[in-house]
Amino acid sequence: MKDNEINNKIKEAFSHAAPDILDSVLSDCSQKKGTVIYMTENGKSKRRMRLIIGIAACLLLLLGGFAGYRVYDLNYAVDSTVSLDVNPSIEIKVNQKERILDVTALNEDGKKVIGDMDFKGSSIDVTVNALIGSMLKNGYLNELANSVLISVDNKNTAKGSQLQARLTDEVGAMLQTESFTGSVLSQTISNSQSLSAATEKYGITEGKAQLINEILKKDSRHTFEDLAKLTINELNLLMNSGAYTPDNISSVGSASDKAYIGQEKAKAAAIAHAGLSDSDVSYFETDMDTENGIMVYEVEFKCGGYEYEYDINALTSEIVQYSREKDDDYFSVQTPSDTQNQQSTSGVGNSSDTSQSQNTSLPQAKISADEAKEIALAHASVAASEAAYIKVDTDYDDGRLIYEVEFVVKSIEYEYEIDADSGNILDFDREIDD
Amino acid sequence: MFSLTSDRHISADSGSASIDDCLSRIALSKDKGALEELYRKTYTSVYSFALSILKNTHDAQDAAHDCYLIIFSSAESYVSHKKPLAWILTVTKNLCLKKLRERAKDTYVTENELEMYPDKMSAVTAEDKIIISECLNTLSDNERQIIVLHAVAGMKHREIAELTGLPVSTVLSKYSRALKKLKKIL
Known part of the structure; x- marks a missing residue:
């Protein structure tokens, strides 16, 4: 049965079952009329006054035309x-x-x-x-x-x-x-x-x-x-x-943000969650924003070839959502494993990495889908039994074989991209599922 | 013609505009015709909402009765001119809560009680009875009120949230849960 049908059935059932009490309401209204007038005597007489003024204005309108209209207009x-x-x-x-x-x-x-x-x-x-x-x-x-x-x-x-x-x-x-x-x-x-x-x-x-x-x-x-x-x-x-x-x-004047934790604290909360320290990161940007009706600080920063983006609850400094993405503009200071991963992303048209173009063997999955799943769960500090809807897919990204791991814990959705070659986490995302 | 109440707030929805209209006529001149019109437009909603709170047909009928007396005697205090039905249902809710306080313990409506108005209630089919008794007995208090407000009174979830004092998200989830329960049974 469709939702609409149920709604209609309920409506019908209740409207059939509602007894008609109009007559008793109307007769009770008449009985109580005396009291009602007594209770609102003031209001009544005011209304009567207003009515008299209204009639007066009406007469003026008829007699004096525009002048009468002005009196009404001015006052009412x-x-x-x-x-x-x-x-x-x-x-x-x-x-x-x-x-x-x-x-x-x-x-x-x-x-x-x-x-x-x-x-x-x-x-x-x-x-x-x-x-x-x-x-x-x-x-x-x-x-x-x-x-x-x-x-x-x-x-x-x-x-x-x-x-x-x-x-x-x-x-x-x-x-x-x-x-x-x-x-x-x-x-x-x-x-x-x-x-x-x-x-x-x-x-x-x-x-x-x-x-x-x-x-x-x-x-x-x-x-x-x-x-x-x-x-x-x-x-x-x-x-x-x-x-x-x-x-x-x-x-x-300017709006007060004293109720909120402030940009500095929001920044600190984001860096702490990313497991970094103040000196590691560069290019900060903090903005106030709103997410589903709550005020958040949006903190963006870069570190080690990744762009981080955090939404921090402006009242509680709780992390609402965060994501980490590969920074396409990033070339310098790479760790050896990073170099390997970066190979194809930073390929053509970039003179700075000609030294890296030695081996271009076809990518092969060296880790299994199960291993990829474990890596993702371990990173999220989630036990396999807690996670629901675990999904592991393989995909090619920038000429490289990767595993895409998705799972849900309570109402939080996690998404990971894991290098099938090295088991490195390339990208992850955590979002509150609504 | 010099009524101060009518003006630009008359909403596009003709149904609610005329409930509004009835209220101002009652407020200005204690117009019984207006009360009758208002009663016809809103009675099913008021009665069903009362029944969903009180779970007893006698008490629901009493509450609905009192509700219209209050509307008749104090339509002046209705100020918003935007959501007349919400105002009426708030009056209903307050009356029901008063009744609940007066009543010692929960009473459940049985099918027998519904059969107590045989002549006036000839329209009630066997299926209607099942639906109502399932609504009253299977659903939780909040779920039942939300379902009735949505299905019978045609209120939006946001308005239901305002009326019941629950967050919109709670209303939405309770609504879908209640609908699932009913689907299973019906």
Whole structure:
């Protein structure tokens, strides 16, 4: 039976089994009506007031035409939408006078920040001030995560960017605390229509969706899906690490990486795992990156003719994945066995190795597939009984016979290339299988 | 015409837009017609989800009943305007958890209990009964809730994760495990 069929069957069974209780719901609603009105008397009368004002505005509209429309427009129409993202995401709607119409939390953290504060009718400045204050108090903004994204959506771009600049200054000033300095990213939303699909799918604000789109334009290694999982501070760190500021985003201050282990520690962890020491390796490059929604340091370095690439978890310094590859640009200082292995790779068109082209006997497998398997398992420090799906293939690579050994331990996939001649490990790769 | 709630957040999916619509009509004018419409759109999901948590048809019916009363009296507190069904199911979940606390020990639904509504339930076939009792008795609590939310309420795995408070990866793996179990039996 197919998955779909099962789903349909379950749906059908439950919908058949659900008893109809509409009548009792409706009659109970009428009974409780008295209490309901009593409980929400305030809200009711406010609504009635609003209705009266609405009717008044309507009359004005009919009588005074445009003038009446203006009164309504000034007070009740949404003029700008401002969203604040830290990890809490909050959307604020204001009218033309910059008085609050509505403040909405877009995620659980946002709800906590708003608490039971009621902003209706206050000014945008007071509201933003109170919200940032609450984020500081609730620990969403601190020396470990100091980035805020402010997005302003207004049809009138000049007015929008004016509001954006003012709020950026205010929030920036609030985040000049004794223990840390904040980083404020800000933008005006240009095309909210095209963003709403993404906000729906990933549950993020239009502001965050636009920021991610801008980052992707600069740095195409990531996917939208991965970035949507990150907080603003993490996105800000990625931008800082790549040393770019996306178009249309203005940025004040830099993101805090104090929560993370730091580049030096990440480097040390990678070198230690490779069994090398600091002096052995050359050509370092360390970047912040993200892998399946976790922040990692990507450490690259070279040593002894190999290129190493590590992803180190930026919080725990755990090794997420690593690989070692032959460095094609490498010719000097080779060990005797390396020389033999390198022979064909470094062949034609390279004057420096003419001295090596003496014997070119056809490669022959001197070790067996089982031996190759043992070499790989021994290198990974894995007992044969622990490894599942062991697969050994032979292959020709650069004119040389090699064994390709693959196996899985728990959820980690190992892949080895072993020289069938010498038993040397030419290449290996360890990846978390998802 | 001066409603402050309708605007650009109306989603492309017409189904959820009208649940949204019903909620705002209930919030603004306690419109019973809107409640009826909302009930027809969501009742199967609400009842099945309640049943998947409570494993007892009486309690599930009570919880669903209370759920609609709460929706009717406090639709104003629904703010997000984006995921109305998720909001309704959160209300359902909280009611069920309250019921669970009140109830001393787990009771299992038997086929006999399903037969207690013979006239209204003529649509229930023998196969339906088997499917429901397997869902209730073979699957673990989390697995059953995930299966019901996905199959009956049509929620996405990400939304299920938010509603149940489980990580998305856990939801995915539990879902496929539960589906395998059911495949074996059915």
